Amino acid sequence: MSDILDTFFNAAIAAQVLPFLADGLFITLQLSLLTIPLGLAGGLALALLHSQSGSRACRIAVNVYVDFFRSFPQLVLLIFVSFATPFLGIDLPPILSLAISFTLSTSAYYCEIIRAGIQSVPGGQTEAARSTGMSTVQALIHVVLPQALRNVTPDLIGNSVEIVKATSIASVLGMSELLYNAQSAQSVLFNPTPLTLAALMYLALLWPVVRLISTLEGRRRRRH
Incomplete structure (x- = not known):
């Protein structure tokens, strides 16, 4: 048992590398706060383009x-964007x-x-909003989208959790x-304790979010 603790949970090594890993966690949070809003904005634009456009060609383009x-693969896309663009000047x-790369993918x-x-919101909601004098855009913004986003909030949060974990591929760019x-740290100290500590940091960061997803999904099931 002591050998396992010394190998994977070495307290002295953990104390030594904690500030270094905390710096890495800060970068992970920065990357997440950058890529999640960009991906969400891009996804919203695409969804609206597909659902509101009267052009079949436009819907096909979004589907493609x-x-x-x-x-x-997200990693291949990142490598392509990073290392192929210099050839384009x-x-x-x-x-x-x-x-x-993350905006394109997410x-x-x-x-x-x-x-x-959006598809989960009954069409009658839009018709009812239009009957009160709202324009199509106003009905979309004030009636359809709030209900649509509320219906898929657990899925949006779950996808965001996956993005936080996926930011680890930024390591290929140094x-x-x-x-x-x-x-x-593991390669320098020849001990996997830094990896264990990093896993615990991910767990501490994402566990409350995962529990929130479970709570929201439970509420959604009871509502339906």
Whole structure:
């Protein structure tokens, strides 16, 4: 038992690397706060474009976009954006490469979630709003979208949790996020305790959010 503790839960090593991992956690939070709103905004725009556009070609284009980026590996997309753009004469900093690749990828997932939420709102809601004198846009903003987003809130939060964990691929660009710092410390100290500590940090960060998702899903099931 003592050997396991010394190997995976070494208190001295944990105290030594904690500030280093805390810096990595801060970078992870920064990346998450950058990429989640961008992906959410992109997904909302795509969902509205698909659901509100009267053009069949426009809906097909959105479907192709969503299917492509949901199928394309996120890590490969990040590498492509980061290392292929210099050949086009564009030298992007790592943070911008990550933002672009994550926005392209995550907006496809958010689009599907939001589109499902819009489809869950009965069409009579829009007609009722229009009968009160609202325009189509006003009915969408004040009646349809609030209900749609409320219906899919657990799914939106769940997807955001996955994005937080996916920011670890930023390590391929040398960005010192949490997992990158943990791996660096592990390679120097020849002990997996930094990885264990990083896992506990992820758990402490995301466990309350996962419990929130479960609570919201329970409320949604009772409501329906």
